[in-house]
Amino acid sequence: MAKEKRETRGRISGFKFLDLPYENAQVHYTCLSCQKDNYVDIGKELLSVEDAYQNANWVCKSCGFNHSSKSDLPFEHWNPDIIKATSLPTQRFWNAFFKNSLESAESYYKICGACGRTLPFSHFAKKSSSKGPLVRQFECRACKAAANAILNPFRTRDEMLKSATSRRTAQLFTDVLDEKIEIKKLFEKFDSKCFSCECDLDIDDRKSYQIDHILPNVYLWPLTESNAELLCRGCNLKKKHHWPSKFFKSNSKLYRLAQITGANLELLTSTKPLTNTDVDVNLAMDKYLGQIREQSDFPKRIQEFKKIIEGFDLIDKLSLENKQILGLEE
Incomplete structure (x- = not known):
């Protein structure tokens, strides 16, 4: 799934952004x-x-x-x-x-x-796409909190979930489960066509096609042979993090997808997104907290991780020691 480009400057009611060298x-x-x-x-x-x-x-x-x-x-x-x-x-x-x-x-x-x-x-919170040398967000944490107070009531549950569980965070749970996808084999499976719009795709034109997570990565599903589909760039951008049944909407399309990939049809046809709970939460915690380079970020990272595992109902999968570290066990 291609990373969605988001632009929030100027679209928040009541906010007027200043023409200042904020990247410097x-x-x-x-x-x-x-x-x-x-x-x-x-x-x-x-x-x-x-x-x-x-x-x-x-x-x-x-x-x-x-x-x-x-x-x-x-x-x-x-x-x-x-x-x-x-x-x-x-x-x-x-x-x-x-x-x-x-x-x-x-x-x-x-x-x-x-x-x-x-x-x-x-x-300022970290932002990997920042153009500045400090790799920080455009607005300070206080202004970000004010902006979120305006935006959050209008965000759907899925959008909030996506915000809390970025691609980088989700990969902490899934990267050890990801499989190497053979491009040639994938093209053969899908007859060199986009599964959604069925346009022809060229294996040599890497910019024209995307390898998509059928069950989205934001719900902690890894990229495997049975969870990979071939989409053109346009359809992949439209699919974003949508669950298969919400995007394709046709049972026959979902059935065919299961036949091609071996994906679980019950999961594909679910009317609501389902989280993959077959993940190593303790390993994810080690990676998430172990990557912190700045001491000032540690309390924030702990709160972020707690929010993630609470949102996915994964607390019970933590070891007793890690529950105590996070303050989740008396």
Whole structure:
């Protein structure tokens, strides 16, 4: 199933998004001379500490002091020989100064495109499709919460489920169960035609066809020989995460699909989506929490995982130890 492209900017009632460089990384520092806070827009590529040490000229917007390795330190209470730019102590100072602002992910800031504030990067949720160097969402978590309060009442249960269980999350449960699909064999099964519209497909034109999960991945069904169908790109985009009976609607079509692939006809004809419970929840938890690189994300990830397994009614499949870790067992 192809990943659906979504655009939320400008379509939320009551929200006016600001024309700001929200993709860029911002660096914060406190002026050495006047103690005022400053933010430096460093663009769409992160600076190295060495590059900043050699070339940066961060001029305070309040007093005009230039924060550069070529500047004397503005500390009148220090020995005059120490604060000269050419002195070893001052050069060590400047190197540490730029390192504090640039070395770790927690040092960076970002502008929220919704409220316009410049905030620590941890105030923004991750977004793998982000164009910015910090790989963070357009709006801060607070603005995102406000937007969801408007959007959530209009979302169907399936849309909410899809939102809570992204493709990346679902794959935590299914990737160990996925099978390698032989493209040539799949084309032979479906007579080189899209199963939905029956248009001819060219095995050599990879952009024209998609290998679709018959039972959607968002309901934790892995990609296997019996759960793979051949669709043209257009039909795959229309099918999205719909259950087979909702998309095809014809019992004869579903029966034929079962004949071709060996898929379970009872599952295909179900009038409502069914979750695959034959998954290793403990392994999924290990992967989901084990991938966290930033300590600040840990509490959020725990809550996300709890919401996922509660939504799929998979709590009973957790080990006692993992239930205790998640606070699900007294």
